[in-house]
Amino acid sequence: MGRARGRSQKGEDTRLLLYQTAVQLFAERGYEQTTMRDIAAEAGVSVGLLYRYFPNKSAVVLALYDALSADYAERMVTLAPGAWATRAMAALETSLEVLGPHRAALAALSAELVSTSGHGLFAEPTAFSRARVQRAFADAVAGADDAPDGELCAALGRQLYVAHLAVILWWLLDKSPAQRATSRLLGLLRLAAGGLGPMLLLLPGARAAVMQIDEVVTDALL
Amino acid sequence: MGRARGRSQKGEDTRLLLYQTAVQLFAERGYEQTTMRDIAAEAGVSVGLLYRYFPNKSAVVLALYDALSADYAERMVTLAPGAWATRAMAALETSLEVLGPHRAALAALSAELVSTSGHGLFAEPTAFSRARVQRAFADAVAGADDAPDGELCAALGRQLYVAHLAVILWWLLDKSPAQRATSRLLGLLRLAAGGLGPMLLLLPGARAAVMQIDEVVTDALL
């Protein structure tokens, strides 16, 4: 009997069931109001099993982030050509579009962004999705009409990645109705990107400045 | 028998004992590794009593932040005269000097800065110390030789306050040895404050830009 599928798929089915149940509950009641026991019960499964597939509670929300970052990377391959500043802004806006529908479920992400202990967005298990998003930003700059040379490209990509994390944090903390403050912030940034962006790298000392900032960024976070 | 002190001081004594014990343990083992039971036991007291004086664990670290912010405000009254950008930088650096010796104990502050739920640095119980620090930044700008008019002053003060929170967050997350990345960051900022600062507000549209940003900041956070 059995085993119609490629290889023991039972486990993957269970993981998916647990994942979907969890995401649904997070969306309905929020992260903190959702108990690991709730998730297990709703899925008709024991708590222990939940921990077989997700090492801890934050891993569940990080799995959601991972799925969304894959979605994001997919969207980014069709990024319209243009100046690097414009493409970077588009990359930023796309990231919020992708995360947008799951803001309630992602509320815990701000804690993960900032977690100093083992797990968190800067820990090992999330290295893959982090690298994926980082690459998307690097490509946004590298694929621009006015792309600077490789070294500068890489540094700019890293800084844009960090800026994108900052914007996401801002968006998560934004208390204004429908996060309109974040929309306005993006409007201001779009203006700046259109106005200052094109000439920014032509300023004397711009390269030195970018490289200095890059050192600070990589030293502190990466 | 009795009551040698002004009024029932027993409670305050106990609170102080608990506070000092907690801060010491946080410094020794870090916030997460210190249990409420640890604190109570070390102080020779029951858990329940600890909760009589601190509504929750984060309140203890927020009490430390409150004490440090009082210290900070005290130091800020002797801020040297000069340009607003220079004074703002000094304010920023002073804040890190004050927090510096307690970085280990304050590790949990990053979570508080970002907490969306009831407690946290943006919640009611911390309103007082938050206002105190905000005022320090406002005064740093308002007391400058080249202080702009009141409206602009207030807006700049608020933005500097938010920037200061961002720098603290960065410093808490900084993984580089002895947080040298943060030192470098401050160096770059100092350079920028010295170079661009004085002429920044003279640029056309500078006022409009600051006021726009102010709207975003107050709408999102305050």
Added chain:
DNA sequence: CTATAAAAATGAACATGTTCATCTCATTGA
């Protein structure tokens, strides 16, 4: 001095994230 009410203090119990010894069952090799 005693009764009493308010403040201080206690410790058991609860909620929830997490771990672990144990059990069940499907697949596989003989």
Added chain:
DNA sequence: TCAATGAGATGAACATGTTCATTTTTATAG
């Protein structure tokens, strides 16, 4: 067919933040 094996699954137990009914202490009124 059947024993063996390992993945899948279980639920009790643990750790820690938090609450609360209760007891003890202290200060004061009578």
